[in-house]
Amino acid sequence: xxxxxxxxxxxxxxxxxxxxxxxxxxxxxxxxxxxxxxxxxxxxxxxxxxxxxxxxxxxxxxxxxxxxxxxxxxxxxxxxxxxxxxxxxxxxxxxxxxxxxxxxxxxxxxxxxxxxxxxxxxxxxxxxxxxxxxxxxxxxxxxxxxxxxxxxxxxxxxxxxxxxxxxxxxxxxxxxxxxxxxxxxxxxxxxxxxxxxxxxxxxxxxxxxxxxxxxxxxxxxxxxxxxxxxxxxxxxxxxxxxxxxxxxxxxxxxxxxxxxxxxxxxxxxxxxxxxxxxxxxxxxxxxxxxxxxxxxxxxxxxxxxxxxxxxxxxxxxxxxxxxxxxxxxxxxxxxxxxxxxxxxxxx
Amino acid sequence: xxxxxxxxxxxxxxxxxxxxxxxxxxxxxxxxxxxxxxxxxxxxxxxxxxxxxxxxxxxxxxxxxxxxxxxxxxxxxxxxxxxxxxxxxxxxxxxxxxxxxxxxxxxxxxxxxxxxxxxxxxxxxxxxxxxxxxxxxxxxxxxxxxxxxxxxxxxxxxxxxxxxxxxxxxxxxxxxxxxxxxxxxxxxxxxxxxxxxxxxxxxxxxxxxxxxxxxxxxxxxxxxxxxxxxxxxxxxxxxxxx
Numbered sequence: 001x002x003x004x005x006x007x008x009x010x011x012x013x014x015x016x017x018x019x020x021x022x023x024x025x026x027x028x029x030x031x032x033x034x035x036x037x038x039x040x041x042x043x044x045x046x047x048x049x050x051x052x053x054x055x056x057x058x059x060x061x062x063x064x065x066x067x068x069x070x071x072x073x074x075x076x077x078x079x080x081x082x083x084x085x086x087x088x089x090x091x092x093x094x095x096x097x098x099x100x101x102x103x104x105x106x107x108x109x110x111x112x113x114x115x116x117x118x119x120x121x122x123x124x125x126x127x128x129x130x131x132x133x134x135x136x137x138x139x140x141x142x143x144x145x146x147x148x149x150x151x152x153x154x155x156x157x158x159x160x161x162x163x164x165x166x167x168x169x170x171x172x173x174x175x176x177x178x179x180x181x182x183x184x185x186x187x188x189x190x191x192x193x194x195x196x197x198x199x200x201x202x203x204x205x206x207x208x209x210x211x212x213x214x215x216x217x218x219x220x221x222x223x224x225x226x227x228x229x230x231x232x233x234x235x236x237x238x239x240x241x242x243x244x245x246x247x248x249x250x251x252x253x254x255x256x257x258x259x260x261x262x263x264x265x266x267x268x269x270x271x272x273x274x275x276x277x278x279x280x281x282x283x284x285x286x287x288x289x290x291x292x293x294x295x296x297x298x299x300x301x302x303x304x305x306x307x308x309x310x311x312x313x314x315x316x317x318x319x320x321x322x323x324x325x326x327x328x329x330x331x332x333x334x335x336x337x338x339x340x341x342x343x344x345x346x347x
Numbered sequence: 348x349x350x351x352x353x354x355x356x357x358x359x360x361x362x363x364x365x366x367x368x369x370x371x372x373x374x375x376x377x378x379x380x381x382x383x384x385x386x387x388x389x390x391x392x393x394x395x396x397x398x399x400x401x402x403x404x405x406x407x408x409x410x411x412x413x414x415x416x417x418x419x420x421x422x423x424x425x426x427x428x429x430x431x432x433x434x435x436x437x438x439x440x441x442x443x444x445x446x447x448x449x450x451x452x453x454x455x456x457x458x459x460x461x462x463x464x465x466x467x468x469x470x471x472x473x474x475x476x477x478x479x480x481x482x483x484x485x486x487x488x489x490x491x492x493x494x495x496x497x498x499x500x501x502x503x504x505x506x507x508x509x510x511x512x513x514x515x516x517x518x519x520x521x522x523x524x525x526x527x528x529x530x531x532x533x534x535x536x537x538x539x540x541x542x543x544x545x546x547x548x549x550x551x552x553x554x555x556x557x558x559x560x561x562x563x564x565x566x567x568x569x570x571x572x573x574x575x576x577x578x579x580x581x582x583x584x585x586x587x588x589x
Binding site: 018019021022025225226227228229232233235236237239240242243244245246289290291293 | 415422
């Protein structure tokens, strides 16, 4: 027989052990985020340096080198920033959609928002012509219409995850149909412009557009992080979330609204970049686990890193040909989608 | 602190799930809610926790409606197969949600450790890899981390082996809180509950001590014959004996 005291001491030691393990677990998460941040900074510098004319590291920071300055300020820096904001924004949209809909396959791309943007852009090109700067505005308005239809239906029918997923899929298919119809009746030039717009292309965004994307992204990121424990609670289902004092419907609707909004902004300015919003949250979830408080910042960094790397690769791999980055990310995403189906877990 | 359920009615579409249900819980006691499938046990628990709004009637906690229910009442739903792949620690920490601002505080973390130590569960395993009984203990730990005055549990021992059934029921009995448990196993109910509430087709059939379980009431509510035996160890319900 053990002395009661001895047993108590053993229990305390065991519990201290568990506490140390938990702290270690948190440290690993922080380490992952730090490592991704360092990698992102390196790739960022690299993306400024390489291209048709190579610029050395010292030239980047040389204020009197006009040639390097022009290339960086007008071509490479805006493109790199657009890649980072776009990748980060699409990734957090994916994290939140997957959480509030309790669905691993939910993403900006699978729920029809990107299709709605394409439809809007195509309509504007067909009606107003390809040169106008109305294209992003039309894409944006069209995706917002899709979002509001989805949310209005959810309000009417009760904002369950199933209603929203099914509505998203149905809308995606409707907009694809509309897009095909527009393409069918378009002239060759319009068709070329529509096809070109659909390829995600990060060189399209101007400095002002990057600033708009960044501000929207920042505001929505803060909103998401403040809500991260609400998203964690939603993982247990609506009943449990409600019993923990979380207004499940409101969290789901605001989460869908803001993640669709940031998607619409990004897609309108740079076109469709598939699968980033699906792939990144999945990779990060595998490494970090489910806690949205860490998942959101980590997905930001990882998303920025992935899209910037993909873009740098797409414009240098087959130089002088510059591949639209959307093609590359889709090639990256499809195998992962299949992998997810094969190894599908939970839910 | 007291809980009053006053004339509560709930309907799903045209089907009335609860009709004019009234009862009170005053003492720190275990109240067992019994009745056949579809009698309204789950609906009643969800109603008390504010997950479903009643069509008529009121739920009063200390004479008031809807006051910080998440901090005063916690709810353990029926055992679910689909759980998020989180650590046990994070699953218990979720019970602190009603007290959190946008993230858990130091105090929330400490309270979570206290509950984990008290129940002796392994904090660093994944919720999804636990067996049914272990998982149920974690969910109860989450409910306790909520520091509620009232615990609601929906069939907490269904699908568990007899060892885990006894473990869970002993654990709940030990809490000395107002506890309402929806149950199927009548022998378990008699053994562990201080009072019983018998529901039949959404109405309260009877409410009171163990004596409300009689051969007649079982026949009327469940539609089966059963024999009730009393000896020095307690009351035994043996179903299927005419």
